[in-house]
Amino acid sequence: MREFSEKHLNILDYALSSLWRRKGKNLSVFLVFTFVIFLLASFQFLTRSLLDAAQATLRQTPEITIQYMVAGRQESIPVSYAAKIKDVFGVRKVTARVWGYKFNEVTGSNITVMALAHFPRLDQEVLAEGRFGAKGEKGWAVIGQGVLDDLGLGSRRSFSFFRPDLTLKPFTVSGVFGPESNILTYDLVITGIDDGRDLFGMEATLATDLLVEVVNPLEIATVARKISKALPGTRVVTRPQILKTYEAVFSWRSGFAAICLLSALAAFIILAWDKASGMSPEERREISILKILGWQTPDVLMIRFWESFALALVAFGCGTILAYVHIGYFQALLFRSVMMGWSVLRPGLSFVPVVSFGDLFLLFSLAVLPYLAATVIPAWRCASVATDSALRG
Amino acid sequence: MLVELENIIKIYNQGQVNEVMALDRVNLTVAKGAMVCLKGPSGSGKSTLLSIIGCIYPPTSGRAVIAGTQLARLPDRFLTIHRRQTIGFIFQHFNILPKLSVLENIMLPLMPLGISPGKRRAMAEPLLERFGIDHRRNFPAGEISGGELQRVAIARALINAPPIIIADEPTAHLDSELSKEFLRSMRQLKGEGKTIIIASHDPLVTDDGGVDMIYAVRDGRVSQDVS
Numbered sequence: 001m002r003e004f005s006e007k008h009l010n011i012l013d014y015a016l017s018s019l020w021r022r023k024g025k026n027l028s029v030f031l032v033f034t035f036v037i038f039l040l041a042s043f044q045f046l047t048r049s050l051l052d053a054a055q056a057t058l059r060q061t062p063e064i065t066i067q068y069m070v071a072g073r074q075e076s077i078p079v080s081y082a083a084k085i086k087d088v089f090g091v092r093k094v095t096a097r098v099w100g101y102k103f104n105e106v107t108g109s110n111i112t113v114m115a116l117a118h119f120p121r122l123d124q125e126v127l128a129e130g131r132f133g134a135k136g137e138k139g140w141a142v143i144g145q146g147v148l149d150d151l152g153l154g155s156r157r158s159f160s161f162f163r164p165d166l167t168l169k170p171f172t173v174s175g176v177f178g179p180e181s182n183i184l185t186y187d188l189v190i191t192g193i194d195d196g197r198d199l200f201g202m203e204a205t206l207a208t209d210l211l212v213e214v215v216n217p218l219e220i221a222t223v224a225r226k227i228s229k230a231l232p233g234t235r236v237v238t239r240p241q242i243l244k245t246y247e248a249v250f251s252w253r254s255g256f257a258a259i260c261l262l263s264a265l266a267a268f269i270i271l272a273w274d275k276a277s278g279m280s281p282e283e284r285r286e287i288s289i290l291k292i293l294g295w296q297t298p299d300v301l302m303i304r305f306w307e308s309f310a311l312a313l314v315a316f317g318c319g320t321i322l323a324y325v326h327i328g329y330f331q332a333l334l335f336r337s338v339m340m341g342w343s344v345l346r347p348g349l350s351f352v353p354v355v356s357f358g359d360l361f362l363l364f365s366l367a368v369l370p371y372l373a374a375t376v377i378p379a380w381r382c383a384s385v386a387t388d389s390a391l392r393g
Numbered sequence: 394m395l396v397e398l399e400n401i402i403k404i405y406n407q408g409q410v411n412e413v414m415a416l417d418r419v420n421l422t423v424a425k426g427a428m429v430c431l432k433g434p435s436g437s438g439k440s441t442l443l444s445i446i447g448c449i450y451p452p453t454s455g456r457a458v459i460a461g462t463q464l465a466r467l468p469d470r471f472l473t474i475h476r477r478q479t480i481g482f483i484f485q486h487f488n489i490l491p492k493l494s495v496l497e498n499i500m501l502p503l504m505p506l507g508i509s510p511g512k513r514r515a516m517a518e519p520l521l522e523r524f525g526i527d528h529r530r531n532f533p534a535g536e537i538s539g540g541e542l543q544r545v546a547i548a549r550a551l552i553n554a555p556p557i558i559i560a561d562e563p564t565a566h567l568d569s570e571l572s573k574e575f576l577r578s579m580r581q582l583k584g585e586g587k588t589i590i591i592a593s594h595d596p597l598v599t600d601d602g603g604v605d606m607i608y609a610v611r612d613g614r615v616s617q618d619v620s
Binding site: 003007011013014285286293296 | 447449469470473474476477482484488490492493497501502504505506508509510549553
């Protein structure tokens with residue numbers, strides 16, 4: 001056993017020094033491989049970061065949303081529907097919500113304004129500073145990081161939006177959302193429901209939609225079905241459905257990008273295969289000398305395996321670390337447009353990189369294992385160099 | 394006898410259009426402690442004969458017994474093991490890996506044996522001193538002189554303490570002084586009980602007083618040279 005481990009340590013030692021001896025050639029492979037892994041890992045981490053941010057924030061969103069539909073379009077819902085919904089077994093609470101968009105002509109961006117009667121799930125933890133308005137308080141607003149920049153508020157804490165009749169509706173900033181919830185709150189203004197109706201010129205008997213809390217979160221789908229039956233003209237959207245939509249959107253974008261990047265990886269692997277299967281006269285001579293000096297074919301293969309494994313492992317480590325820095329520090333500079341779209345506000349979104357063992361394993365399987373196969377399998381041919389070729393000069 | 398070859402036939406690419414008979418019914422014996430020279434022109438079959446004596450591959454037919462082991466029955470893996478226990482090689486161009494240090498080159502045959510670095514160095518030390526290359530131990534082999542290179546090659550051939558040393562055209566690229574130095578070393582090794590088999594057509598080798606027997610190789614056939 002000791003002899004076996006000593007032998008493999010010796011071969012590993014030889015492989016590492018061989019890598020160093022051919023540092024010029026190996027450096028180019030290392031740089032390309034690191035770059036490919038960096039691209040793949042960036043997309044993987046970015047997708048995970050977006051999904052995690054979406055999931056974390058959506059956990060605080062309503063369990064069921066009821067929208068009123070007319071001719072396939074969403075219209076304001078009568079607040080009186082809340083009473084009918086409360087009668088459905090399993091419903092704990094119904095809250096009216098008013099929301100809409102305000103276009104900022106200066107920056108050319110859209111700001112989402114959302115007004116609620118109560119804030120059952122949005123607690124103070126999502127705020128970087130300040131508080132939500134108290135019940136009955138007027139003119140307050142909690143805004144996202146993007147709105148703060150977009151409106152150019154700086155240290156000012158008051159702003160106004162135009163009502164439909166072009167009069168100004170003033171607001172005072174009572175709080176600002178933290179960057180962790182950026183994915184949903186970046187372009188968001190939250191205010192009281194009366195201020196919302198005032199801003200959008202909506203009657204007090206109407207709301208944009210109704211939010212439903214259920215007694216048992218495991219029964220969301222069942223309660224939603226019951227509400228759908230009770231109110232035939234409505235669209236009932238559940239929180240898991242919204243989560244699935246986010247996952248589908250980001251996974252689709254990530255998948256599309258991954259296909260492009262996997263093509264790059266495949267090209268690299270083919271190049272590696274081609275390089276590994278072709279041998280320079282110097283390499284052929286070295287293998288022949290080793291074999292005539294008593295190295296077996298598996299020993300020579302082990303050299304190639306350790307060389308490839310060490311190079312791939314270091315490239316994998318460097319590529320993933322660079323990807324982490326790219327997402328966390330440089331805010332996914334290269335890919336944010338692909339993943340987020342090209343809207344005016346979204347580019348300001350702040351990413352918190354999320355790395356899971358599963359993602360690392362997936363990347364390792366996608367990049368390192370094919371590279372090992374592409375370099376070790378053709379090495380069999382190299383290792384089978386006729387032993388006597390060193391004798392033939 | 395340390396080397397016994399009886400009716401050895403070696404055919405390359407057997408059954409194919411490019412079939413070549415490299416050795417044709419070769420008979421040869423070498424006693425323990427003898428120094429034998431194989432001479433013949435290029436393409437005569439010398440290298441093939443050395444490959445069989447050196448346990449690189451078995452013959453197509455015939456009986457080859459090297460250091461008591463019948464080669465024909467050995468699978469490739471065991472042939473390699475038998476080779477590294479029995480044979481030390483010195484090549485025409487010495488075949489030293491130029492980017493490895495002198496010490497690393499000498500220790501190369503020990504690496505797949507599972508010998509620790511410390512023990513490997515301990516085994517190489519006496520050889521470095523014996524051949525006067527101790528001061529060059531950490532030099533890349535590509536940066537030392539031809540004479541030193543030759544001594545590294547001999548030291549590497551001896552590191553496993555093999556009973557047989559095979560040298561293929563060892564003086565082909567050496568000047569006469571270095572050739573004489575090489576032959577001195579071979580005579581010394583012979584004196585220590587090693588069996589030396591040299592393939593060469595250099596008169597310095599064939600005329601050397603230490604050579605006990607000369608075999609002429611021509612067109613794949615071997616005869617004792619009596620000239």
